[in-house]
Amino acid sequence: MKCSVFIATSADGYIATKGGEIDWLENAGEPNVDMGEQLDMGFNNYLASVDCMIIGRKTMEKISSFNLTLNQWPYGNLPIFVLSNTLKAPPSNFISKVEIYSGEIPLLISRLIVEGFQHAYIDGGMVITSFLNLGLINEMIITQAPIFLGEGRPLIGKLNKQIKLKDSLVKTFPNDFIQIQYKVDYPK
């Protein structure tokens, strides 16, 4: 099963401030420029390519804090697996089909393969780091906002070893955001 990441960072590599805020994403670059067909910076095309989502508790709580209506909910009917050893149930305003999963990640992946899933959207810094350490992420699409935060929550946490990337592709957008796509190049 393919596992990939579609995530935004600051130009210095943070996914949120230390306090977890992501409002800088709205202010970075040229928020009012005409984005034409690229308003979503490829997010909906990406979403159409995945058939499930695996996220961490913090990511779920962040999404939940937005109190999205059904119309605003970006993930459609995508099944969402939330990795947590402590949670029993998702927040009541968490709309999509959600399963709290507390086991080992490789066992979850094996199960999803058996159930016919083919491409998982992996989200949240800690979950992404765990998946990278397990050699499970195939592709990373990183959208860099043109802003330096100076500190914050890094995209990638502590790795067991350095991880090489390859086949880099880059897009620029009219709002001065940059999108970099890498394949992950694990040792053979």
Next chain:
Amino acid sequence: MKCSVFIATSADGYIATKGGEIDWLENAGEPNVDMGEQLDMGFNNYLASVDCMIIGRKTMEKISSFNLTLNQWPYGNLPIFVLSNTLKAPPSNFISKVEIYSGEIPLLISRLIVEGFQHAYIDGGMVITSFLNLGLINEMIITQAPIFLGEGRPLIGKLNKQIKLKDSLVKTFPNDFIQIQYKVDYPK
């Protein structure tokens, strides 16, 4: 006077490992690919555009540790100003014209302007951060190596406030390195 940065980072934004190592720069991407005319990824063109260099003590010591011969010395006759409050003299193998400077950065810039300098190459994480906090850096050219380190010395240290960037330009290279050029967009 224009101040700019030309620096390499990992794909997760580090300029060195925690121990200060930069050997991953040699291993990242496709080290043996034919780079054609782009072997230096624009470094010599950049170097030709600056007329002085301002670095920190750690950066000087890193360069010094390479024990470069005159032939290997990349900075030609570029005058180099080393910011340090403790050093009295540069290491004996530090080749170019070096001045240790222990005063305030804005006073150094004023002096360099009076002396006719027009474009300074600012290098080293701490010095870059100080210059950004002083609103002195106009342009950043960041070459991202296709590798995740997971931890290390960040490109940018603690900022007084978030700093917006604009006019992003991107290049990709055959070795899967990416080069992003930003102008710094300080509040008016």
